[in-house]
Amino acid sequence: MILAVQRLIHDEIVRVITRLYGVTDVPVFAVEVPPTRALGDLAVTVAFQLARPLRNAPKAIAQEIAAGIGPLPGVARLVAAPNGYLNVYLERPTFLVSRLRHEIAAPPAPSDKTIVEHTAINPNKAAHVGHLRNAALGDTLARVLRFCGVEIEVQNYIDDLGVQVADIVVGLQEIEKRSPGQIREIADTTRFDYYCWDLYAKVTDWYEHDRERLSVRAATLHALEEGGNDTATTAALIVDRIVRAHLKTMGRLGIGYDLLTYEGDILRLQFWAHAFEILKASGAVFLQTEGRLAGCWVMRIDEPGAKEESAEAEAPSGEGAGESEAREKVIVRSNGVVTYIGKDLANQFWKLGLLGRDFKYRLFGRQENGQPLWSTTSDAGDPDAPPFGHAKRIYNVIDSRQMYLQALLSQALRTLGHAEEAENSVHFSYEMVGLSHATARELGYPAPEGEDATKPFVEVSGRKGLGVKIDDLLDLLIQKASSEVAKRNAELSADECGRAASQIAVAAIRYFMLKYSRGKLIVFDIEEALSFEGESGPYLQYAVVRANNIFHKLQEREALAEADIIGALAGTPANEITDDEENVLWGLVFEAARLDDIVEQVVRSLEFSVLAKYAFGLAQLFNAFYHRYPILNEERSDRKRWRAAGVAYVRAQLTRALDLMGIEVPSRM
């Protein structure tokens, strides 16, 4: 790990600048990584920044600073480059040895509790690739924050009273004319999330044939909210089965949660009623008495960077009034039914501990990893349930289409005088997933018509049943991985082969979801996602498997364990890693050490593509090293030991990096 070294150098340079020039406000500068190791391991550009205020050449300033730096532990030398850079060269052998011995422990400061909410799929159909991006990002966010020592609680919001659930109830009760008993039987004997996937598309059709039928949906929705009737009982059954299907799908990907938050409980426990009082009292929400929203409780939407008066002065037009009326968002409809925004506001208030109320909790089940999963409840609840909510910081993983509503949440917090909480409510926004035309065709969907045909992608639509289901995709990937594993490892049992295939499939799909930056729309193409070569999850796994094999063989053939090698390094000549500025082994070790620096960048930018690219680059470096520098067959023992030590560190770091992305390393592949 490298962050501690960077801080050490940074602080020393600040000290020297202060002493040398008497400046109190040293400009902010970073300790960065030069493009090649020949230019040093770390570099600082502060001399450029000081050139103007000091009225001196960068080169001269750099030389003065370099001369003023005292000896630093771990630093071999710090030199001023002719162009003004300050280049730092590290003490290579001690750098590697101390890391292998875990002497570089930088215990992260204890942090405030943080909630990550992700997945939140409508419980009315199977999960598709759009949901996959959300869950992969959310789960990785949780892993990365935990790596930084943050206390994390992962929540999955379940909209059990929404229109989408109502639609499935309508489909079963009204279109298919099923009795409650029959519905239970279907839920228990079919692949129910797939069944509902098809049914949902049928319901959409059914409405389109006769818009009058939408009144059936409204009545159903009303019955759901009312509760205590057959419709509500049926809906609860549907929701429970679909939620369990979603959890199973996510479990296959190594994605788990701490708490399921049910919207129904928000209503039953009067969370909304309570939040409504708070909102009314502060004036954040008020009753509109005129215009088309008369009778609705609305929230006024602040225009970002609005300049009301000047705008009106420049553009005096009769439409002004109509425009401003449109800038109001309905929170409670004129029929008295709260919108989902209202319920979500209550949920966010609760998460931040601002509601003054709490859910009851019940144990929902055990997850793949053995961890318990809890659920909110409005019943008595389990007295031994752990505490939930009351976080200092929350991340809501939701696609960019909901930006508008997320902005509304933080605006509500501000209006209520919770500026700090608003600041700590982060909308982790990302672009949607579309389907390539080729993949849509492959799935048997009719070719898009009109305007849609010219679009570069086909929009995923649960309503139309248009999308790639996660389980189908996983099955496809496992099938392919399985045949690849079997081809290379004839001696493996079916179980072992299946285990590896599943790990490979998960790696492929998770890496695929993380390698794009979140602002980029992913046009999902099956063929592309099935690739196990080049920049892919399996490539990364392959590198670690190879590294692991070296140690297996060292143990088998020479009874040499990693600990033996590390233990003997102190007395072993280190030329293998010190010779030559552009030493390949050192380049590998140094890059491996950068994981903590990379993770810091990731947290700052919330951009996992940085982590993905880093891990890939490290695997590439390792693979190149692997080809050029033998270990088992190296005759000189000093070389052999230093190479093995370097590989030991790289595999440990790469394994950590993969774990952050939810990727496991198979024993064979």
Next chain:
RNA sequence: GCGCCCGUAGCUCAGAUGGAUAGAGCGACAGGCUUCGAACCUGUAGGCCGGGGGUUCGAUCCCCUCCGGGCGCACCA
């Protein structure tokens, strides 16, 4: 119309707080398995970083403007 996002090699994408020579994968072409596993490695070709202004010692990155594309702006969620 307003707001947000995107535009970098043939295709798909990286280029953290402005820094040293703009990179990778795929595809194309040419090589490398009796060697620690070829899901790999080595090499070649391929770029007005959408256009134009500006800020600066320095701009793919920041500001303005234009062009092209996506997504939002419901008494749906």
